[in-house]
Amino acid sequence: FVKSYPKKSYAASTMELMKLLEVEDELVDNLNGYVKTLKIKFNLMERSLIDMSIEHNEMKSEYESYLGNPLNSFRLIHRLHTSWRKWYQYAIRIENNALVHIENARLMRKMLPTSSDLQQACRGIHDLMSFYDLKPEELAAGNLAGHSQPETGLTAYDCLALGEFSVQKRKDDLAEAWYNLSLNRFENKFDKYRVHKAWAILLAKNKQFTEAFHHFENKPEEIVASNEVIHFEEELATKQNCTAVVQKPSRLHCRYNTSTTPFTRIAPLKMEELSLDPYMVVFHDVVYDTEIDGMLNSSNFVLSLTDSGQKSEVRTSKDSYIVDAKSLNERVTDMTGFSMEMSDPFSLINYGLGGHYMLHYDFHEYTNTTRPKQGDRIATVLFYLGEVDSGGATIFPKINIAVTPKKGSAVFWYNLHNSGAMNLKSLHSACPVISGSKYVLTKWINELPQMFVTPCMKDSNLHLPQKE
Ligand SMILES: O=C(O)CCC(=O)C(=O)O
Numbered sequence: 001f002v003k004s005y006p007k008k009s010y011a012a013s014t015m016e017l018m019k020l021l022e023v024e025d026e027l028v029d030n031l032n033g034y035v036k037t038l039k040i041k042f043n044l045m046e047r048s049l050i051d052m053s054i055e056h057n058e059m060k061s062e063y064e065s066y067l068g069n070p071l072n073s074f075r076l077i078h079r080l081h082t083s084w085r086k087w088y089q090y091a092i093r094i095e096n097n098a099l100v101h102i103e104n105a106r107l108m109r110k111m112l113p114t115s116s117d118l119q120q121a122c123r124g125i126h127d128l129m130s131f132y133d134l135k136p137e138e139l140a141a142g143n144l145a146g147h148s149q150p151e152t153g154l155t156a157y158d159c160l161a162l163g164e165f166s167v168q169k170r171k172d173d174l175a176e177a178w179y180n181l182s183l184n185r186f187e188n189k190f191d192k193y194r195v196h197k198a199w200a201i202l203l204a205k206n207k208q209f210t211e212a213f214h215h216f217e218n219k220p221e222e223i224v225a226s227n228e229v230i231h232f233e234e235e236l237a238t239k240q241n242c243t244a245v246v247q248k249p250s251r252l253h254c255r256y257n258t259s260t261t262p263f264t265r266i267a268p269l270k271m272e273e274l275s276l277d278p279y280m281v282v283f284h285d286v287v288y289d290t291e292i293d294g295m296l297n298s299s300n301f302v303l304s305l306t307d308s309g310q311k312s313e314v315r316t317s318k319d320s321y322i323v324d325a326k327s328l329n330e331r332v333t334d335m336t337g338f339s340m341e342m343s344d345p346f347s348l349i350n351y352g353l354g355g356h357y358m359l360h361y362d363f364h365e366y367t368n369t370t371r372p373k374q375g376d377r378i379a380t381v382l383f384y385l386g387e388v389d390s391g392g393a394t395i396f397p398k399i400n401i402a403v404t405p406k407k408g409s410a411v412f413w414y415n416l417h418n419s420g421a422m423n424l425k426s427l428h429s430a431c432p433v434i435s436g437s438k439y440v441l442t443k444w445i446n447e448l449p450q451m452f453v454t455p456c457m458k459d460s461n462l463h464l465p466q467k468e
């Protein structure tokens with residue numbers, strides 16, 4: 001039987017809190033009832049199991065004389081034949097009186113404190129802390145402004161909840177103190193991991209990726225890496241790549257490209273291969289100073305820099321679209337052999353102090369229904385239009401490549417596999433500019449127009465991209 005209580009806010013008054021004591025009494029009664037019923041079942045099963053093993057062990061120690069007796073053999077067969085069924089049925093039987101208790105406990109849910117009660121209770125503790133200058137360590141130890149009552153100390157779960165509340169209130173230092181207390185109180189590795197994860201998310205929000213990552217070092221093996229962990233790994237790789245001073249020398253080679261188009265026969269392009277998967281090449285001196293000056297001084301671009309600019313978490317830069325770039329479109333065809341039909345216009349990006357572009361893919365992850373007729377972005381060409389004194393590299397953390405911007409050069413890479421599937425190794429990011437001003441011109445090349453251009457595409461049939 002479940003009593004009903006008018007439900008008010010529990011944290012608001014002592015009167016209301018007293019009702020909660022009764023609620024807890026009742027809940028404990030119900031759960032005790034449940035445990036009692038289960039105990040009866042447990043005892044019964046345990047007792048008959050003991051009987052069974054006694055006989056079994058006797059038989060094992062002297063099996064020849066035991067089984068020499070036909071009555072024993074009969075009993076062995078009979079026992080195993082019937083008791084299996086009995087055991088099985090007893091084990092799967094649902095104890096009705098146990099269920100009644102559980103159902104009662106379920107019905108009591110409407111009398112239990114809600115998340116808003118918990119929120120208010122957390123706020124109460126927070127207010128106490130700020131009024132009386134109390135520290136999480138003191139509260140957790142049951143020390144209330146000099147009145148120490150260790151038995152009122154907080155549990156690991158309490159500390160975790162207060163930590164989560166502090167995060168909401170943007171009191172990150174407090175949150176870390178609570179998480180630390182919670183971590184010290186938990187014994188179980190899975191519980192500990194819960195705290196580590198919450199802590200790491202908090203640190204990552206503040207861009208402290210290295211510190212965040214430390215919290216995953218003791219991840220229990222049983223737990224599959226969550227998206228968060230994968231994300232941190234990538235962010236960390238980005239950071240390491242951005243801070244790496246030395247650029248990895250290419251194991252591949254440099255050569256002159258004289259064969260893509262008739263133009264390259266007259267004016268070969270200097271190519272440096274950086275990677276085979278995804279295929280990636282740097283072209284040196286491929287866009288000329290006069291072209292660069294023309295673009296950077298064009299009134300459209302200059303105007304775009306004076307407006308409020310783009311404020312986004314993903315990319316802190318200002319950009320604008322260049323419409324007329326016929327000769328550069330032809331250059332891209334000379335470099336890549338790709339047709340520029342249906343290609344997106346060039347995108348000119350200028351990064352200022354600390355300007356960066358978070359990890360991303362250039363493909364769209366189109367689905368069957370959202371896929372436009374030009375297909376996905378098969379490849380990207382990125383021209384560097386300025387010299388960056390420090391920072392600003394374009395990095396590919398999955399393949400450990402950092403491309404340093406050099407005025408007049410361009411990097412070209414594939415975003416999709418030959419099959420049309422997304423190549424996840426094309427993940428990239430632009431590191432923050434430390435000093436200098438970075439100008440890049442991006443050309444995203446679409447799939448469909450390449451159908452008759454590149455032999456690599458013949459097996460593709462423009463499959464939908466698939467994550468590997
Ligand atoms: O600026 C860079 O280095 C990278 C730009 C980029 O990834 C893009 O435009 O898609």
Ligand SMILES: [Fe+2]
Nearest residue numbers: 360361362428
């Ligand atoms: Fe990109």
